[in-house]
Amino acid sequence: MSEKTSALDFSRAFQALEHTYSACMQRTLMKYGLYPGQPQLLFAVRSLIRPTQNELAATLSISKASVGVSLRRLENAGFIKRVRDKEDSRCIRIQLTKKGEEYARWCDIDFEMIFTTMLDGSNFDQRESMLAGFKRMDQNLNELKVRLEK
Helix, strand or coil, rough: CCCCCCCCHHHHHHHHHHHHHHHHHHHHHHCCCCCCHHHHHHHHHHHHHCHEEEHHHHHHHHCHHHHHHHHHHHHCCEEEEEEEEEEEECCCCCEEEEEHHHHHHHHHHHHHHHHHCCCCCCCCCHHHHHHHHHHHHHHHHHHHHHHHHH
């Protein structure tokens, strides 16, 4: 970092970006009656094809209890349904309803619009550089987290 760019400047810019991004995401989710985190569950159910609650928790790296709360809300809202596995009657599978499939498609479109708007005016090389920078920052902070946990 140069003398002109302080840690505080970087932190403020990052927080402002995160705040604006979150506000756009929340406004988008409100259109669908979804809460933050729920679209990722819909996307995971869609991509894993009839996963169990445990598989969703492992895939998304969140607790089974958190997944359970979100699944209950999504089920009550008509986005997903639980179906007993035909081969193993002890196993409950999660699948999207028609409404869930439709809303997941609309979320894809809206999220892509937010993403392209956020990166408007950036060329391919700039986008690749930003992505590499974010990945590097994440790696650095994960290494710090491990050191701090010792």
